[in-house]
Amino acid sequence: MNIRYRRLLWTAVLIVICGLITGCSREKMNEQIAESIGTLGMYENNEPVETPKMKAQREMQELKAEAEEVVAAYLQKAERLAASFDYAAALEEIAKIDEEYSDDDRVISAKIEYQRLQGLMAIYNGSVAHFSVKSLVVDPARAYDNDDMSWYFNNWTLTVDEFKKILQSLYEKNYILIDIQDMIVEIENEDKTTSFALNMPSVPEGKTPIVLSFTEANYYDNMSGNGFSSRLVLDEDGNVQNEYQDSAGQTQIGAYDVIPIVDEFVEEHPDFSLRGAKGIVSLTGYEGVFGYGIETGASTITAIADRLKETGWQIACHSFSNNSMENGMDYDEMVEDMEEWEKKVGSLVGSTELLIYPYGEEVVTAGMKQEYLLEQGYKYFFGIWSTSDFLEVQPEYVRQTRRTLDGYDLYFYKDSFQEFFNVDEILDESRLPFE
Numbered sequence: 001m002n003i004r005y006r007r008l009l010w011t012a013v014l015i016v017i018c019g020l021i022t023g024c025s026r027e028k029m030n031e032q033i034a035e036s037i038g039t040l041g042m043y044e045n046n047e048p049v050e051t052p053k054m055k056a057q058r059e060m061q062e063l064k065a066e067a068e069e070v071v072a073a074y075l076q077k078a079e080r081l082a083a084s085f086d087y088a089a090a091l092e093e094i095a096k097i098d099e100e101y102s103d104d105d106r107v108i109s110a111k112i113e114y115q116r117l118q119g120l121m122a123i124y125n126g127s128v129a130h131f132s133v134k135s136l137v138v139d140p141a142r143a144y145d146n147d148d149m150s151w152y153f154n155n156w157t158l159t160v161d162e163f164k165k166i167l168q169s170l171y172e173k174n175y176i177l178i179d180i181q182d183m184i185v186e187i188e189n190e191d192k193t194t195s196f197a198l199n200m201p202s203v204p205e206g207k208t209p210i211v212l213s214f215t216e217a218n219y220y221d222n223m224s225g226n227g228f229s230s231r232l233v234l235d236e237d238g239n240v241q242n243e244y245q246d247s248a249g250q251t252q253i254g255a256y257d258v259i260p261i262v263d264e265f266v267e268e269h270p271d272f273s274l275r276g277a278k279g280i281v282s283l284t285g286y287e288g289v290f291g292y293g294i295e296t297g298a299s300t301i302t303a304i305a306d307r308l309k310e311t312g313w314q315i316a317c318h319s320f321s322n323n324s325m326e327n328g329m330d331y332d333e334m335v336e337d338m339e340e341w342e343k344k345v346g347s348l349v350g351s352t353e354l355l356i357y358p359y360g361e362e363v364v365t366a367g368m369k370q371e372y373l374l375e376q377g378y379k380y381f382f383g384i385w386s387t388s389d390f391l392e393v394q395p396e397y398v399r400q401t402r403r404t405l406d407g408y409d410l411y412f413y414k415d416s417f418q419e420f421f422n423v424d425e426i427l428d429e430s431r432l433p434f435e
Contacts, residue, residue, distance in 0.1 A: 122204070128391060136157065138227050155434070170421065175210045176272060179211075196394065240263065242259075280314045317355045318356050322358045357382060382401070384404060
C-alpha cells in the first residue's frame with residue numbers, strides 16, 4: 001500500500017470519526033470522504049467507494065476468480081463423466097476450457113488420463129443378461145398379510161431390501177448397467193435404409209454388461225394400502241422420488257421403489273453404470289401413468305418422463321391394456337390397443353422404439369402383428385426367458401429375453417441366478433411359503 005493511499009484512507013477514517021463525535025450529517029461526511037479520495041461528484045450521493053485503481057484491481061481479481069470457477073466446473077463434470085466410463089464426453093468437457101488454461105497442470109493431467117483410460121476399454125463378446133422387476137414391496141407386513149393380493153405379491157414382486165441386496169451383489173461381482181442400444185449398430189444400406197447388426201460393447205476391462213427394466217411403472221389400484229409406494233413425484237431439486245404412505249398413515253417422500261433406488265445407487269457407485277445408463281421403464285395406460293390419471297395428471301406425467309430420460313432411463317411401451325398381444329387379442333384388437341397407448345400415453349411420455357410384451361408373450365415372428373408393430377416404429381422387443389439369456393439381431397429388429405426378478409423365480413429357479421447373487425441371502429424371511 002503506497003503512502004498516498006494510506007494518507008487518503010486515514011483521512012477518510014478521521015472524517016468518519018469526527019462526524020460521529022460532532023454529529024455531522026451522513027450527507028456531509030460522504031462529501032468530505034469523496035473529496036479526500038478524489039471521487040467528489042462521481043457517484044450517487046457521494047457515497048464512499050473504492051478508488052478507480054482499487055476498482056480495476058478488484059474487477060481483475062473477480063474475473064480471474066470467475067474464470068477459475070469455470071475451469072473447476074468443467075474439470076468436475078469431466079471427472080464425473082469419466083467415473084461412469086464416458087471418456088469421450090469427459091474429453092469434450094476438457095476441450096471446452098479456455099485456451100488460456102491449456103497449459104494448466106490440472107487440465108493437461110486430466111486430458112492425458114482420460115485418453116489413457118479410453119484406450120483400456122475392452123470389447124465384450126459374451127451374453128448379456130436382462131433383469132426385469134416390478135414395483136417393490138416397502139412394508140412386507142402389509143403385502144404378505146394373507147389378504148386377496150398376498151399370493152400375487154409374494155410370487156411376482158421383490159421387497160425393497162431384496163432389490164438393494166441384488167444391486168449390491170451385482171456391483172460387487174463387477175456387473176455394469178448398459179443401454180440395449182450399446183449392443184447394436186445401425187448400418188446405412190445402399191438404398192439409404194438402415195439395418196441393425198450386432199455390436200458387442202466396449203466396457204471397462206473385467207466388467208460384465210447387464211440390462212435392467214422396471215415394468216409397469218403405473219402404480220395400480222391393487223397396490224394401495226398393501227405396503228407399496230403410491231406414485232412417482234419430483235422433489236424440490238427436480239429428482240424423481242416416490243410418495244409412500246406408511247402404516248401410521250404418514251406420507252413420506254423418498255427412495256421407495258426401483259427408479260430412485262437405482263438413481264441413488266449409481267450416484268454412490270458411478271462405476272456401476274456405463275455412460276450413465278440406468279434402465280428401461282415400461283408403461284401401460286389403463287390405470288394411469290406413474291400414479292396419475294392420464295387426463296388430470298398429464299403435465300406431471302410429462303415432467304417425470306422428461307426427467308427420467310435426462311437421467312439415463314428409457315421409456316418403453318407395455319401395451320395400453322396389459323393384455324397378451326398374441327393370445328389375448330386378435331389383430332384388430334391389438335391395433336386398437338396400441339393406437340390407444342400412442343394417443344393417451346405416448347403423447348405424454350414421448351415416442352419409443354422399445355416394446356416389452358405383456359406377460360412376456362411375444363407375437364409370432366413375421367406374422368401380421370409383428371409387421372404392424374414394425375410399421376409403427378417399434379424395433380426392440382422384449383419377451384421372457386427367466387433362466388437364460390437370449391439376444392437376436394435382425395436387420396429390421398432386435399429381440400431380447402428378460403430374467404424376471406420376483407419371489408417365484410428366485411425361489412424355484414435359484415440355481416439360474418447363482419452367478420449373479422446368492423438367493424438364500426436375498427429372499428426376505430417375512431415372505432409367505434411358496435407352493
